[in-house]
Amino acid sequence: MFIGHALLAFALATLFADWRGWPARRALALGLVAGSFAAIPDVDMIYTAVALDVGRLNAGTLTQPSVFWDASRAVHRSITHSLLIALAAGPAFGAWAAGTSTSRRWLAVRGIASVFLASLVWAAWLYSGLSGAVVIGTFVVAGLVLARLARTRTGLSGSTVALVATAGLLSHPWGDLVTGDPPRLLYPLDVQVVEQTVLLHADPTIHLLGAFALELSVIWLAAVAVARVADRSPTVLLDPRAAIGVVYGVAAIVLVPPTLDVSYHFVFTILGVGAATGVLAAFPGSVSALAQRLRRGRWGSITGWNPARYFRLSWMDPPRLYAPSVDLDRLLDRYPSPFEAIFAALGAVTIALWSYGVVYVLFVA
Template identity: 45%
Template sequence: MFIGHGLLAFALVAFVVSRLPADTPTATRRRAFALGLLAGVFATLPDVDMLYAPVGLLWADGGPLALAEGFWSASTVVHRSVTHSLVVGVVAAVGFALWTRGGASKLLAVVVLGGLVAVSGTTSGLLGGLVMGAFVLGGLLVGTLAARRGVDAGAVFVTALVGLLSHPFGDLLTGEPPRLLYPFETVLVAERVTLSLDPTLHLLGAMLVELGTFWLAALVYLHLSDHEVRDYVDPTVALGLPSGGVALAVPAPTLSLSYPFVLTLLGVGLACGILVGGVDRYRARERHRPLTMALTALATVTLAVFVYLGAYLVT
């Protein structure tokens, strides 16, 4: 789900930019790729608040499930609050754009972004201030690299805005809903969006939404590259048919017990991708092999989820 935030922002920005006029089609594609990638990086930035979560592994006692529980329990201390706010996203986007303008604007950026750190430290304590500090430093690094690549401040602002504001809405299906108006106490969304009262169907729905963001990004990428999906999906995708049935052997997945199911399907998808990588007939397209492996794995996992969903509904 962490990757999905970035892929969604990439797809949205890259597609819109590809529809804007430019000097040449090649220039349009390059700008779409560049700004889409920049938006995707900004969209992953709010999850910097997970840096604290590994601390939970220190007191976890038990097997993999206990370690996972310790990890997620620790993450809830600051996760989906200080960096997942729409208010913070707008202010941060302004600050990052000001920083890339250089000159006196950098001083103003320091004031704006320093204010975010100060407010978070006051509202959420030392840990909140440290997390916001990491968030700000990460954004400044991304903005600096973008400016060195010739991206202007206006483009940095728009891509940061899309990335940072789209991120929280991707978290409404799992776990606690983000504090969308932090640092204000007003609660915009009190409970996560429920796709089904059946916890297994809810998880499967959330997983399909996530896979949908992967497919959306892939389709935009292929469109900009003038390629077709069928050229990069290997017949080994058929392995998703039995693997969806094999997943019935593990406990019915829910948000609190999803690891056995998810790892089973991802394992099959990864195996298909590796298998495709060794097929001789792809050697003539060496530079496209990673894309073929990735899309075949994605198609395999998607097919397996649908097979499992059908079997679950029948049984």
């Protein structure tokens, strides 16, 4: 769900800005800021670098996610995933980045925000010890950097950065409810709002497919948001080559049924189907063109590059490296925009997921 956290906030912020009539560039800037803040709660994974037992790593345990997740279980989805922390840190990030001058007014505002954020680190030290202080300290530094970049590079006001930062942080924990240990939504209060993982289905594989579908839906929403602000119709961008994903249903019979504990083989293969489809959409006719060039012993005229001349060696002169020259105008005219490739890849993964699910339910479950 790492990508989904950021893309959900990105999509919602971008669509909101578009609904409010903001220009495309400004709407996308707002979405990028929201998505960036929605991603930083997962900086608590830095604690894994300290807590990971390197002695347990071997050829067998590298395929077991529990070895990695157990090392972070003490702090992951606790401090930085708290709604209370988000409500406190978001406005402080915006206030710290609000002023660009050195006037006493802005220095006072930044000083108050700094003291407030430092108090969060101190509170984490009291409640969770050194590990909590390290995690929340990293969280604060990341938030301050993002807030400053948002203020100086996008032109968003300090109050807007504060609102977007708070909204991004608040949007983060909800996707974690179906993918593992539920986050501590009210940290530091000793109240667990959700006691256990929200099960989408009793069958662990169907539950994983449901969680994957939720993630995929968020990615679709982000892609549609970009298409909307770019004045492109999502329906026009659908590529019939995405139908190739239907063959992935065979994987339900061939592969070991994936679960939340072991899902790498499923995730990598289904994403591979999408990536291959996206490449075919981005470079139409590339496979047939490559075959023709190989048969003729020739390479494309777009680059004017002959691999045999990539290195020119001489007994008299030192080796010389010749970089290919690219005719960018011809390249852009010949190949479509990234929209087609992205939507083709998403379509292929979506069809592959449904195909896998149908075959699994009918013949495996």
